[in-house]
Amino acid sequence: MTTTEPAPNPAEEAAEEERPIGFGRLLRKEDPRLIRGMGNFVDDIQLKGMLHLAILRSPMAHARIVSIDVSAAQAHPKVVAVITGADLAEQGLAWMPTLSNDTQAVLATDKVRFQHQEVAFVVAEDRYSARDALELIDVEYELLSPVINVRKALDPDAPIIRDDLEGKTDNHIFDWETGDEAATEAVFLNAEVVVSEEIIYPRVHPAPMETCGCVADVERVSGQLTLWCTSQAPHAHRTVYALVAGLPEHKIRVIAPDIGGGFGNKVPIYPGYVCAIVASLVIGKPVKWMEDRTENLVSTGFARDYVMKAQIAATKEGKILAVRSEVLADHGAFNGVAAPVKYPAGFFGVFTGSYDLQAAHAKMTAVYTNKAPGGVAYACSFRITEAVYMVERIVDCLAHELKMDPAELRLKNLIKPEQFPYTTKTGWVYDSGNYEPAMRMAMDMAGYEELRREQAEKRERGELMGIGVSFFTEAVGAGPRKDMDILGLGMADGCELRIHPTGKAVVRLSVKTQGQGHETTFAQIVAEEIGIPPEDIEVVQGDTDNTPFGLGTYGSRSTPVSGAAAALVTRKVRDKAQIIASGMLEVSVADLEWTKGSFAVKGDPSKSVTIQDIAMRAHGAGDLPEGLEGGLEAQICYNPENLTYPFGAYICVVDIDPGTAVVTVRRFIAVDDCGTQINPMIIEGQVHGGLADGIGMAMMQMIAFDEDGNCLAGSLMDYLIPTALETPDWETGHTVTPSPHHPFGAKGIGESATVGSPPAVVNAIVDALKPYGIRHADMPLTPSRVWETMQGNHTPPI
């Protein structure tokens, strides 16, 4: 069942003074702290005797290390230690596993494999001295030719990047495929219309406001390691440290304090964390390492970097029959993709999109290049950004060839509500969906027909206006443990709830907010289930000593997985509360009726007890039903049955100045369906952020390299983040199609807009350029690239 509702008018919203006990609009509990500058981020942490670590990075993309002379750096009066790869190698710590079962150098020993790779580190009394001493380290390099162009990575004469891997004779990482190649080929052979296009999703970077960093403190006597860290997944990190470094897990405490944005950038374990731990272990004092902005952009988890050859088969009437693709994936120098192990291409398999197809097939080759490692970041839902971008772009190419309206073409092919649960030709089971109402709602909000009329008039006058449509289906909430693990760790989430005697509560999560609003959302989930006001519920997260195990916050998994855990643990507590209530009211459990916050005797609502009364009784001196322990608390571990599949319809309207090729995004309409909504205000905030991201990627962002492998995006003057001036007033709306398997029907929302918006923007710009005969243009569509496209000189960005 789907309900539809445009976003409320903010003026009406302000008039509503009632605070929900449960779901509804509610100001964020964390904001009074954050907006007053009173948060506690990693770089705010100061410990007695704390030292500062700075990393020396390679100036070259590919070079052999001939020698390193650290004597001058060691002689610096404020330097405590200088450590090289050779020093780490002696301890067996020069290499570490990545989340994709590859290895990555902590500090380079033999070669540097990307520009800005970690080569040595300095620990000093202050961060200025640490940085100064880096300039005193003398490294002699022997330059090697780098592999920068991904298309040449597998050439027979390409230099071998990973000669550290035994028997490695090329730069190949893996081949992967999905779907039925033969069946797809058969459909293409008989298809009336086939459209092909090479579609590139360039390398981009999440660029969180707060860069990555940590404070490592190894207590000398007990050997206890406390690590304050910018981690989206503190529990997973702790276990990896235990497995990799052989530290006993009970002696490791990972604390993720306030985090200033993650977007996937803070999922991997970076060499800097390991260096800080080693330094603290060796020196016996706390050690802080904080990246600067350049280090964050040039060395940490990037995103995308896919060259996708896409093909779509259809009838002349516009019935889409099949989609297939061949992808060349640039993973950089180490395969550091943070995705479930059995999914080397992430969830790219959902490239069939929101359409009912007869066949689909994709194959992918991933290669090493002399670039920074990473690959899954920037709110991509494990490569769904790439998949959705490809299918939404190729559908528009088909519309272009068929001379059909792109919205009409989509409406003709969307999966029908009665087909859910829908199994795609690549094996994904979409849990629920009702696509057409979302599409119609977006078109109504946009005034689609009127926009097309306006566009036709403008074209007559030589003005350039474009309308871009995208429809996306996401797959989030990883994931069922039978299918999904990271380094052998199942992707189930724990949750604990304790009701205090006075009826206040504390809920402990395994996931960790980076700004998404967990402190509010999870309090609302518990409130909805047990009737305690959200302000009376403390949400504890980010500290492995104080929270149950779970895999962390990324891939929009917090609400689908931990949100479910929070609801179920609350129901478990409520079940116990019901037994206590039956004793208090002297009736059988079956004779009680729950209304939010209290149990009453069926048929006699005057006889009731509140959850607060029950909490006091649970901890008090009075009698409890026979055999029942005191206390009111529970713990569970939730293993999701399936992913959840949010979806949405986006429409973007752009104007292009024909003289300068400057694109203005005039309007953006976003209709999202993330199932049951917990806090619509937070959802809108998540959507707004993702839409801005989409404009950034579509129009201005790319981590580019020159032919020597120098990264050209090392500052925010080179790597541009959109501002309020590039973004229109967002027009959001939503439909609600609950997930059938989630305890209260919610789906994730964190990445929907990042997934859905880039194709809408690019489709709009390409649509505006239709008078020039343009069918496709690659991101980033900067004024220069748009102008070159208008001149017939479009070149791929990589």
Place this chain on the structure above:
Amino acid sequence: MQVPAPFEYERATSVEHAIALRERLGEEARFVAGGHSLLPMMKLRLANPEYLIDINDLSELFYISEDANEVRIGAMTRHRDLLDSELLAQHFPIFRDAEKVIADPVVRNRGTLGGSLCQADPSEDLSAVCAALDAACVIKSTSGERVVSMADFHVGPYETAVGDAEMLTEIRIPLRPNSGSAYEKVERRAGDWAIVSSGAAVWMDGDVIANGRVGLAAVGPNTTSIETVSAALSGAAPSEELYQTVGDIAAANCSPQTDQRGTAAYKRHLAMELTRRSLRRAVARATGQEA
């Protein structure tokens, strides 16, 4: 956090004090005005001055004044004050055009006219503005002061005529009747450096342009004022054909390079297109025809 290399710091208390410090400390010393170019370069360690002489206390350099012949602007006048100045808006609307699109409010609150000109970044906007307006720069030293034209002020990228023991103290802009000016900039994103900018100023004599100048930014080191543009405008009657001709001259006389901001061909095109637009608007303003 990016941190600079060690440096020594002193706050100058007067122009004389600042120049004396500069004379004593030599080429390893830099003045810091708004600091919005110098400090980021120091944090990135692209600039490593041994001494910083802070001139933010020199209140004698914060002013915008006019007499019968010219407008004088103190070198420490902040972008924000250039943007807000009604005096400038009245005589030289090009300033407000440009200031609206220079960096962002935070930078504009600190950055100064003198600092912008002395930074001499080829993409910097106020150099093009001052070149279009035929401004002159007052440079002081212990031995007195000299006045140089914008053409002579810029020696090359990041290089100016200001010597180690000198200080830019004032910018003078001639006041001539029947003037109009305008600025056009294309950037990848608000607050970014220009892909290309074009500033134009014209002085009318009845129905013809008595004198006109165009200054470009971000299309090479020596395009702040193009002689052939002024020759083409002198004595010409305004028309779309004239703007096109002058735009073509501007495009032909710049030396853009392909970079992350755009291809050389695109930048050359913009030099033409933006010059057409800035001239058209400058003339409209000079003749009271602006829409």
